[in-house]
Amino acid sequence: MPPEIRPNVLGLRPYSPGRPIADVQRELGLRDVIKLASNENPLGPSPMAIEAMRDALSQVHLYPDAISSEARGAIASHLGVPENQVLVGNGSEELIALIGEIFIQNEPDEVIAGDPSFARYETAAAVAPCRFVPVPLDDDLCIDLEAVSQAITPHTKIIFLANPNNPTGTIYRKAAFEAFMAKVPDRVVVVLDEAYCEFAKEDPFYPNGLDYLRPNVIVLRTFSKSHGLAGIRAGFMVAAPEIIDAIARVQAPFAVNNLAQVAIVAALQDDEHLERTIAVNSAGRAKMKQAMESHGFRVYESFANFILVDVREPAQPVFEALLREGVIVRGGHVLGLPTCLRVSIGTDTEVDRFVEAFRAVMEAKVKS
Numbered sequence: 301m302p303p304e305i306r307p308n309v310l311g312l313r314p315y316s317p318g319r320p321i322a323d324v325q326r327e328l329g330l331r332d333v334i335k336l337a338s339n340e341n342p343l344g345p346s347p348m349a350i351e352a353m354r355d356a357l358s359q360v361h362l363y364p365d366a367i368s369s370e371a372r373g374a375i376a377s378h379l380g381v382p383e384n385q386v387l388v389g390n391g392s393e394e395l396i397a398l399i400g401e402i403f404i405q406n407e408p409d410e411v412i413a414g415d416p417s418f419a420r421y422e423t424a425a426a427v428a429p430c431r432f433v434p435v436p437l438d439d440d441l442c443i444d445l446e447a448v449s450q451a452i453t454p455h456t457k458i459i460f461l462a463n464p465n466n467p468t469g470t471i472y473r474k475a476a477f478e479a480f481m482a483k484v485p486d487r488v489v490v491v492l493d494e495a496y497c498e499f500a501k502e503d504p505f506y507p508n509g510l511d512y513l514r515p516n517v518i519v520l521r522t523f524s525k526s527h528g529l530a531g532i533r534a535g536f537m538v539a540a541p542e543i544i545d546a547i548a549r550v551q552a553p554f555a556v557n558n559l560a561q562v563a564i565v566a567a568l569q570d571d572e573h574l575e576r577t578i579a580v581n582s583a584g585r586a587k588m589k590q591a592m593e594s595h596g597f598r599v600y601e602s603f604a605n606f607i608l609v610d611v612r613e614p615a616q617p618v619f620e621a622l623l624r625e626g627v628i629v630r631g632g633h634v635l636g637l638p639t640c641l642r643v644s645i646g647t648d649t650e651v652d653r654f655v656e657a658f659r660a661v662m663e664a665k666v667k668s
């Protein structure tokens with residue numbers, strides 16, 4: 301008899317990543333393939349972060365600083381929060397899992413999140429194991445905070461709120477959020493996942509999670525998106541010192557590597573790169589939205605570095621037709637929105653390439 305793997309682990313859906321460029325090139329015999337599928341920064345990392353990592357390369361025979369002191373200090377002073385309220389992780393995904401580990405105790409415990417939202421929330425609940433309570437988004441595909449508050453029960457342990465939400469790009473605003481928070485009992489942990497917050501700050505009513513810190517609130521952020529460091533794995537959380545202390549007890553001591561630590565410090569100094577990233581994103585997002593709307597499709601209002609379009613038919617064939625045009629996007633069939641496509645915003649050239657490919661696919665459909 302082979303060893304028995306926990307059934308709740310076998311019941312997990314494997315993560316479905318965007319298709320790698322090399323894969324698509326090989327499979328379809330294409331040379332020029334672009335990937336707009338993983339919400340990465342099309343400008344790459346800050347040159348300052350690259351230089352810092354290059355300088356640190358000769359030190360990778362040493363274990364990293366176990367508590368990422370310099371990166372943690374840089375984040376704390378950048379945000380104006382005390383250092384003992386910051387913890388750096390191997391991407392914010394690692395921190396989502398650790399949050400589950402420190403708060404979920406028994407099977408009847410419940411974890412609430414929007415549906416659809418970032419898939420790792422459900423994974424954190426399933427691994428524990430405890431009950432995952434998905435709360436459908438509203439008609440505009442925004443997180444329905446009223447419905448989330450109604451889903452709270454005596455068993456609720458954690459509520460994960462992605463703002464902007466992935467895969468929709470939509471946000472909730474201050475008034476709705478404050479009304480929601482007034483209804484959340486202090487014993488329930490509220491995780492404000494702000495992976496895309498830099499792209500949403502243009503909205504005057506976007507609530508900055510750091511303004512709402514209290515003993516049961518955790519803010520999660522990442523360097524993977526606006527800072528272009530997805531491959532080095534760097535995220536962080538801001539929370540009460542007691543929560544930071546508990547997470548530090550379960551986190552692997554060297555989870556954050558040397559290169560990630562120096563990249564964080566350097567990236568935080570490069571305001572110009574961040575501003576350019578945000579400007580390129582806003583321009584590309586507007587251009588893509590306009591192009592897709594010109595075909596008569598609904599494009600959801602996005603405050604992130606991707607947009608969601610409803611193509612009003614099963615998205616998989618459209619996804620595959622775009623692949624044949626050399627453009628990798630994310631099909632809603634793997635994201636819980638079977639008639640939608642999620643498209644990351646690229647450089648201006650990539651956006652034009654997408655718009656052209658989308659037009660070709662739509663015209664071919666009309667003719668067939």
Ligand SMILES: Cc1ncc(COP(=O)(O)O)c(C=O)c1O
Nearest residue numbers: 391392393418466495522524535
């Ligand atoms: C809402 C949300 N949270 C967290 C993450 C994970 O980011 P990281 O690369 O820091 O693990 C993502 C990545 O796609 C995301 O969309």
